[in-house]
Amino acid sequence: MPQKIVKLTVQDVRFPTSLELHGSDAMHTDPDYSVAYVVIETDQGMRGYGLTFTVGRGTEIVVCAVEALSALVIGKSLEEIVSDFRGFYRLLSSDGQMRWIGPEKGVIQLATAAVLNSIWDLWARLEGKPLWKLLVDMEPKKLISCIDFRYITDALTEQEALDILEKAKEGKLQRVDQMLKEGYPAYTTSCAWLGYSDQLLRQLCNDALKDGWTKFKVKVGADLEDDIRRCSLIRQMIGPHNSLMIDANQRWDVGEAITWVTKLAEYKPLWIEEPTCPDDILGHAAISKALAPLGIGVASGEQCHNRVMFKQFLQAGALQFIQIDSCRMGSVNENLAVLLMAHKFNVPVCPHAGGVGLCELVQHLILFDYISVSASLDNRMCEFVDHLHEHFISPVEIKNAHYMPPKDPGYSCEMKEASVQSYQYPQGEVWKQIKKQKD
Numbered sequence: 001m002p003q004k005i006v007k008l009t010v011q012d013v014r015f016p017t018s019l020e021l022h023g024s025d026a027m028h029t030d031p032d033y034s035v036a037y038v039v040i041e042t043d044q045g046m047r048g049y050g051l052t053f054t055v056g057r058g059t060e061i062v063v064c065a066v067e068a069l070s071a072l073v074i075g076k077s078l079e080e081i082v083s084d085f086r087g088f089y090r091l092l093s094s095d096g097q098m099r100w101i102g103p104e105k106g107v108i109q110l111a112t113a114a115v116l117n118s119i120w121d122l123w124a125r126l127e128g129k130p131l132w133k134l135l136v137d138m139e140p141k142k143l144i145s146c147i148d149f150r151y152i153t154d155a156l157t158e159q160e161a162l163d164i165l166e167k168a169k170e171g172k173l174q175r176v177d178q179m180l181k182e183g184y185p186a187y188t189t190s191c192a193w194l195g196y197s198d199q200l201l202r203q204l205c206n207d208a209l210k211d212g213w214t215k216f217k218v219k220v221g222a223d224l225e226d227d228i229r230r231c232s233l234i235r236q237m238i239g240p241h242n243s244l245m246i247d248a249n250q251r252w253d254v255g256e257a258i259t260w261v262t263k264l265a266e267y268k269p270l271w272i273e274e275p276t277c278p279d280d281i282l283g284h285a286a287i288s289k290a291l292a293p294l295g296i297g298v299a300s301g302e303q304c305h306n307r308v309m310f311k312q313f314l315q316a317g318a319l320q321f322i323q324i325d326s327c328r329m330g331s332v333n334e335n336l337a338v339l340l341m342a343h344k345f346n347v348p349v350c351p352h353a354g355g356v357g358l359c360e361l362v363q364h365l366i367l368f369d370y371i372s373v374s375a376s377l378d379n380r381m382c383e384f385v386d387h388l389h390e391h392f393i394s395p396v397e398i399k400n401a402h403y404m405p406p407k408d409p410g411y412s413c414e415m416k417e418a419s420v421q422s423y424q425y426p427q428g429e430v431w432k433q434i435k436k437q438k439d
């Protein structure tokens with residue numbers, strides 16, 4: 001019996017993380033981690049859950065965009081959608097009256113991600129598999145049929161994508177077993193948000209070392225003296241062999257990025273993340289070239305709009321680490337394209353995660369990448385941030401600094417009903433209290 005989607009709801013759910021400066025960086029000094037939370041329902045009572053991550057006030061705009069897209073979803077059956085998923089992706093991303101406000105970028109692409117994430121979740125639930133397993137078990141031809149190759153065939157053809165997936169069939173079962181036993185390597189960003197005091201940073205870093213973390217990311221970019229002090233402190237605590245990454249969240253101009261990072265080179269960062277404007281492909285290429293002799297790579301992607309931008313970053317040799325994001329681009333469909341392109345260009349994928357639900361979602365994609373695409377763990381790791389997992393029905397499981405593969409069917413982003421109620425903006429209890437205290 002086909003599952004016809006008869007309902008789509010979207011909610012504005014915000015967490016007051018700015019109160020303790022969790023998530024703060026050189027550009028987002030007081031973020032309230034938020035989601036546009038989507039629930040779709042079929043005529044047979046099945047549900048799919050999806051979300052996109054946003055920050056604070058921006059959420060209400062994303063919610064409007066999801067509402068605008070909902071008419072394209074309601075009335076379709078899941079079978080109809082997944083039998084031509086490429087076509088459905090195009091329907092959402094190329095709607096003649098809405099593509100003007102994108103195309104495939106910004107608010108409308110965040111909304112597309114939320115909607116498509118809920119469809120992938122529903123599909124995986126109906127197959128009784130966690131999303132990563134749905135992808136891993138899917139025949140290459142079917143996987144390819146989910147990807148829109150428009151604008152990327154000069155970098156990756158369908159045939160090349162198929163060949164990559166066919167080739168990676170070798171050793172796949174062993175890699176599934178390995179992941180189930182060991183999990184996928186992770187790094188932590190939780191210790192060193194920009195707004196944290198040195199004392200807190202020290203304490204969190206100490207705890208993380210005790211918990212077996214070996215890779216740490218530090219926020220930089222607002223004040224050079226602060227950065228020198230914080231990087232030196234962390235490097236001293238973690239020792240010479242653990243990894244340190246730094247993240248400027250787009251703070252600098254190109255020349256400034258090169259000078260600033262050169263001054264931090266003695267702390268041996270593996271990468272500088274988002275040194276400049278996320279749209280500046282040639283700028284990133286220039287920074288990469290200047291920092292290569294220092295052994296520092298450039299990473300970016302959490303605010304990279306779409307597969308076309310990633311294509312150009314790869315073609316220009318502008319990034320040494322590709323940071324896919326489960327909610328910024330057009331969901332699994334578009335991320336599959338980027339994983340395959342990154343493989344062709346031989347650039348490791350180290351996903352962006354954190355926020356609300358980003359770890360829950362992206363772990364599926366990186367497991368798929370290892371098992372079915374890259375077959376390598378060299379220079380690869382997935383971000384982890386230890387906030388807000390308690391609001392999810394199937395939260396991530398971290399063991400010994402590794403993501404353990406999720407077992408529950410779906411895409412892991414169903415939230416607890418009580419959390420959605422309390423944190424809904426502005427009517428949730430938590431926000432009412434905050435307002436009362438302010439008044």
Ligand SMILES: C[C@H](O)[C@@H](O)[C@@H](O)[C@H](O)C(=O)O
Nearest residue numbers: 023024025028031189353354
């Ligand atoms: C506002 C957010 O916390 C960002 O700072 C965060 O996503 C960050 O760039 C990261 O790499 O985790």
Ligand SMILES: [Mg+2]
Nearest residue numbers: 247273274302
């Ligand atoms: Mg970042």
